Amino acid sequence: MSNTVLAILYSVVDWFIPLQLREDIDTLRRARMFIFSHIFGPFLGQTITVYLYMIDPDPGSALWTIAGAIMLFWMFPLALKISGHITALSLISVQNLIFITLFGSYTYGGVSSPFLPWLLTVPLLAFFYLGPNPRLRLLVLAVLAADLLAYYLMYRLGGSFPEHVPLRSLSSVGILSVFCAAVYVSMMALHYANIVDSQSELMQEVQRHRATGIKLRDAKDEAERAKDESERANRAKSEFLAKMSHELRTPLNAVIGYSEMLLEDAQLDGRDEQTADLRRINKAGTHLLSLVTDILDLSKIEAGRTEVLWEPFDLSNLLDDVAATARQLMNQNGNEFIIQRNSDLAMVTGDATKLRQAILNLLSNAAKFTVNGKVILDASRTRGVEQDWITLAVHDTGVGISEDGLRRLFENFSQADAMISSKYGGTGLGLALSRKLCRLMGGDITVESRLGKGSCFTIRIPASASDAVRRIDADMMDIPGVHVSVSAQDVDVLVIDNDPTVLDLMQRILLKEGFHPILAEGGQEGLRLARSAHPSIIILDVLMPSMDGWQALRALKADPDLACCPVVIMAMVDDRKTGLVPGAAEDLLKRSDRETLIRVLHHYCPGSGVDTFQHDKPSTEGRLIVARTDDRTALVRLREDNPKAIVLDLPLPTNQLMEFVDSLSRVPSIEKLPLIVLTASTLNSISNEGSAGGVTILSSFDHTPKELLDALRCVAEEGFVNDELSLEVI
Amino acid sequence: MMNSLWRLSDVRKVLLVEDNEMNRDMLGRRLTRSGYSVCFAVDGPSGIATAERELPDLILMDIALGEMDGWEATRCIKVNPATANIPVIALTAHALASDRDKSKIVGCAEFDTKPVNMPRLLEKISSCLGRANTAPVESKRRP
Numbered sequence: 001m002s003n004t005v006l007a008i009l010y011s012v013v014d015w016f017i018p019l020q021l022r023e024d025i026d027t028l029r030r031a032r033m034f035i036f037s038h039i040f041g042p043f044l045g046q047t048i049t050v051y052l053y054m055i056d057p058d059p060g061s062a063l064w065t066i067a068g069a070i071m072l073f074w075m076f077p078l079a080l081k082i083s084g085h086i087t088a089l090s091l092i093s094v095q096n097l098i099f100i101t102l103f104g105s106y107t108y109g110g111v112s113s114p115f116l117p118w119l120l121t122v123p124l125l126a127f128f129y130l131g132p133n134p135r136l137r138l139l140v141l142a143v144l145a146a147d148l149l150a151y152y153l154m155y156r157l158g159g160s161f162p163e164h165v166p167l168r169s170l171s172s173v174g175i176l177s178v179f180c181a182a183v184y185v186s187m188m189a190l191h192y193a194n195i196v197d198s199q200s201e202l203m204q205e206v207q208r209h210r211a212t213g214i215k216l217r218d219a220k221d222e223a224e225r226a227k228d229e230s231e232r233a234n235r236a237k238s239e240f241l242a243k244m245s246h247e248l249r250t251p252l253n254a255v256i257g258y259s260e261m262l263l264e265d266a267q268l269d270g271r272d273e274q275t276a277d278l279r280r281i282n283k284a285g286t287h288l289l290s291l292v293t294d295i296l297d298l299s300k301i302e303a304g305r306t307e308v309l310w311e312p313f314d315l316s317n318l319l320d321d322v323a324a325t326a327r328q329l330m331n332q333n334g335n336e337f338i339i340q341r342n343s344d345l346a347m348v349t350g351d352a353t354k355l356r357q358a359i360l361n362l363l364s365n366a367a368k369f370t371v372n373g374k375v376i377l378d379a380s381r382t383r384g385v386e387q388d389w390i391t392l393a394v395h396d397t398g399v400g401i402s403e404d405g406l407r408r409l410f411e412n413f414s415q416a417d418a419m420i421s422s423k424y425g426g427t428g429l430g431l432a433l434s435r436k437l438c439r440l441m442g443g444d445i446t447v448e449s450r451l452g453k454g455s456c457f458t459i460r461i462p463a464s465a466s467d468a469v470r471r472i473d474a475d476m477m478d479i480p481g482v483h484v485s486v487s488a489q490d491v492d493v494l495v496i497d498n499d500p501t502v503l504d505l506m507q508r509i510l511l512k513e514g515f516h517p518i519l520a521e522g523g524q525e526g527l528r529l530a531r532s533a534h535p536s537i538i539i540l541d542v543l544m545p546s547m548d549g550w551q552a553l554r555a556l557k558a559d560p561d562l563a564c565c566p567v568v569i570m571a572m573v574d575d576r577k578t579g580l581v582p583g584a585a586e587d588l589l590k591r592s593d594r595e596t597l598i599r600v601l602h603h604y605c606p607g608s609g610v611d612t613f614q615h616d617k618p619s620t621e622g623r624l625i626v627a628r629t630d631d632r633t634a635l636v637r638l639r640e641d642n643p644k645a646i647v648l649d650l651p652l653p654t655n656q657l658m659e660f661v662d663s664l665s666r667v668p669s670i671e672k673l674p675l676i677v678l679t680a681s682t683l684n685s686i687s688n689e690g691s692a693g694g695v696t697i698l699s700s701f702d703h704t705p706k707e708l709l710d711a712l713r714c715v716a717e718e719g720f721v722n723d724e725l726s727l728e729v730i
Numbered sequence: 731m732m733n734s735l736w737r738l739s740d741v742r743k744v745l746l747v748e749d750n751e752m753n754r755d756m757l758g759r760r761l762t763r764s765g766y767s768v769c770f771a772v773d774g775p776s777g778i779a780t781a782e783r784e785l786p787d788l789i790l791m792d793i794a795l796g797e798m799d800g801w802e803a804t805r806c807i808k809v810n811p812a813t814a815n816i817p818v819i820a821l822t823a824h825a826l827a828s829d830r831d832k833s834k835i836v837g838c839a840e841f842d843t844k845p846v847n848m849p850r851l852l853e854k855i856s857s858c859l860g861r862a863n864t865a866p867v868e869s870k871r872r873p
Contacts (some may be wrong), residue, residue: 249845250750250753252845253845253846254750254753257756257757257760257845257848258752260760261756516837518834518835519834520831525831529835532831
């Protein structure tokens with residue numbers, strides 16, 4: 001009930017408060033206090049005037065002045081609503097109150113006046129209205145002092161207080177006035193106490209938040225400690241794995257190795273009984289080794305440290321091998337097992353062990369969930385655009401998987417149905433592991449299934465681009481006529497390519513040219529090696545499955561330590577534009593010749609002076625001289641070689657490039673030569689001032705080698721350049 | 731000259747650096763059976779010394795060698811001009827990606843895990859030797 005009254009009261013009070021005073025809770029409180037006291041205060045004040053009127057029915061102008069001044073207070077809430085100036089209105093109101101008190105006291109009873117107790121409310125109200133502003137408080141006190149002075153002066157000038165009503169008849173109104181003033185002050189005090197209460201609640205809230213903050217910080221520290229702890233534990237686990245791996249494999253190495261040797265001896269000597277025993281020892285050792293390896297594989301996958309070994313292998317042999325193992329499993333449930341294979345499966349480059357693991361897993365699942373049915377392993381090779389793909393599909397006529405089960409199928413420790421683990425056994429790790437293995441090889445496993453009808457799991461992995469690479473091999477090795485005039489010794493070249501055959505090829509080429517190759521299979525490994533080995537040049541394949549080459553390039557260029565390292569892009573497709581954007585130093589087609597590659601590598605070789613490559617092509621085709629032109633001696637060389645035109649392709653900032661163009665134009669014998677500048681950036685300044693001096697600007701973005709040749713033809717006075725030079729540019 | 735004569739005789743010399751006696755004996759005998767001439771070293775420093783003295787056609791380097799590990803030994807072999815061109819196959823039981831990275835950084839030609847799969851190791855050895863043959867030392871660098 002009281003709450004409703006209070007709510008109505010507040011809504012009435014709040015109606016008078018303009019919006020701009022509601023933004024700050026402190027101002028709002030002061031405004032509420034202001035409105036409240038101005039609405040109810042005058043009622044209390046007016047009781048005195050009413051009483052005075054009753055004892056003196058003809059009071060004269062003095063009482064009407066007081067009554068009018070008291071009624072004036074009722075105007076203040078409206079004035080506040082209209083103007084919003086609470087401070088000014090407060091000061092006026094305080095002055096009005098002082099006036100009423102002192103004037104009333106002067107005219108009714110002097111220093112014994114019933115009006116005088118109201119003087120006490122003046123500073124109280126003033127400070128409530130005006131808030132914590134020391135200047136305004138001082139101002140209020142000054143106003144009060146001035147008014148008191150005026151009161152005193154009036155008394156001195158008048159000689160005495162005018163006596164409208166005899167003093168003794170004022171005694172009862174005095175009691176009434178004191179009572180009203182006390183009620184008024186109490187109301188203010190209650191209101192103030194209310195504010196203090198709500199403020200202390202606020203403080204408690206703040207305290208609670210602070211405590212929560214401290215708790216959160218503690219929890220965060222705790223979490224960080226736990227993280228450190230788990231990282232340490234993970235490191236310890238990895239170290240333990242490495243150690244166990246060594247400790248377990250070393251004796252197994254001896255067991256398997258010696259038993260194999262003895263087996264060979266026994267077979268040679270025809271000791272059949274020993275042969276059988278030794279075979280058992282060897283088999284047990286191999287079995288133990290495979291168990292150790294499996295457990296380590298699982299642990300490594302959990303630690304995120306699984307790797308793929310790329311080796312060429314015969315898929316047909318692998319399938320024979322797998323079939324022999326799988327057949328036993330099939331027989332247990334009376335299943336018919338059929339292998340359908342495409343005749344030209346041929347050689348595949350990949351991780352045979354992991355592929356075998358994945359196929360066996362699918363086959364053993366099929367055998368497990370199919371009873372007296374049929375399991376078909378369908379192997380085929382399909383020609384793709386970039387490379388061939390191997391597809392291995394395992395069809396069964398077993399229990400099948402529900403749609404819900406299919407969704408969770410490849411999750412760790414997930415089986416299609418809780419019933420399954422009790423009925424068929426297994427950990428539910430097999431499919432997740434198999435998929436992970438296939439993805440590591442750049443492939444995947446997909447599944448189709450119908451409940452009650454059977455399932456089909458399909459492994460699809462790349463067969464590697466080995467054929468294409470072998471062709472390049474033949475093209476690239478031993479091209480006559482390339483003379484390398486600079487020692488590339490100790491120049492580390494990092495080759496990043498997903499294809500081991502390409503890596504192998506690159507290694508041979510680089511070794512032959514005297515570079516020191518570092519090989520990385522894939523972008524992740526490449527980045528890691530780049531950071532640890534700090535190569536002088538990086539050769540990057542942009543068509544890698546796991547981490548896209550462009551991604552790797554951006555990652556390389558984003559690393560401050562590696563950003564300066566020249567990157568040579570290799571790609572089967574001419575994706576030149578993308579390559580230049582993130583700052584690749586040079587890009588080449590994979591099929592481009594080795595000569596170009598070597599030239600480019602030498603071009604970016606650190607510390608080499610001038611490297612000049614000359615074609616031993618027939619003289620009618622002209623010569624192309626490629627020089628490292630950031631060295632001054634190159635200019636000398638240019639003069640000696642007496643070229644007919646100059647093509648500049650320098651990875652330099654614009655101002656340095658301009659400087660160099662300038663220095664070229666000051667060399668006497670070549671100042672008149674046509675100059676073609678290749679650049680990835682727009683050199684408006686050069687083209688503007690350069691076009692007059694016979695400089696042609698070609699943007700690497702917009703011009704193909706063919707267009708460059710056309711430009712060369714145009715600028716050269718004699719037709720010494722022909723199409724056969726096409727790979728020598730840019 | 732001696733080197734090329736040695737090659738003509740077609741018996742390739744392999745240096746096996748391995749600290750475990752059983753493994754050294756076993757692997758050595760199996761390599762001998764496969765037609766290689768084998769010399770041994772039991773740790774990193776002796777491996778480096780033996781490589782320089784014997785100038786083998788190929789080095790099989792165990793990585794877990796105690797004080798000086800196989801990586802360091804390989805690095806030393808690769809900075810010595812006399813032995814820099816001898817292909818090194820790293821052998822390690824630690825089949826971890828970081829090991830593979832290290833073997834590449836120090837300049838190993840190949841990387842294999844122990845226990846050795848003999849046919850695979852022999853394949854790698856002959857492939858390394860084949861490469862060394864097609865890209866003979868003389869043509870690698872010009873002054």
